[in-house]
Amino acid sequence: xSNHRVYLDDIYASEACKGSTFRAVVMMAQEAxxxxxxxxxxxxxxxxxxxxxxxxKFKDNKLTILSKAEAESRQAAKNESAKNHEHASNNAxxxxxxxDAFGV
Numbered sequence: 001x002s003n004h005r006v007y008l009d010d011i012y013a014s015e016a017c018k019g020s021t022f023r024a025v026v027m028m029a030q031e032a033x034x035x036x037x038x039x040x041x042x043x044x045x046x047x048x049x050x051x052x053x054x055x056x057k058f059k060d061n062k063l064t065i066l067s068k069a070e071a072e073s074r075q076a077a078k079n080e081s082a083k084n085h086e087h088a089s090n091n092a093x094x095x096x097x098x099x100d101a102f103g104v
Contacts (some may be wrong), residue, residue, distance in 0.1 A: 027063045028054040
């Protein structure tokens with residue numbers, strides 16, 4: 001038999017999906033889609049099917065799932081970081097414009 005199987009015992013023991021078979025399937029499906037997209041774009045070369053890789057990652061506890069609140073807080077922090085970066089680049093372009101205006 002194949003070693004690339006996820007049994008109910010694996011799911012029930014998983015801290016990441018809290019024993020929910022639905023969460024486990026969603027986690028593995030999203031990872032498989034991500035892997036397939038990376039392969040399609042040419043970033044990685046696949047030696048196994050994306051679903052097999054995702055199942056192996058799940059069994060090795062390498063997958064996590066974020067709650068809605070965690071995802072929103074991460075997105076807010078990412079947006080804040082982007083705003084700070086944009087503000088800093090605008091200041092730099094203002095300095096460059098001033099230097100150009102005064103021939104510095």
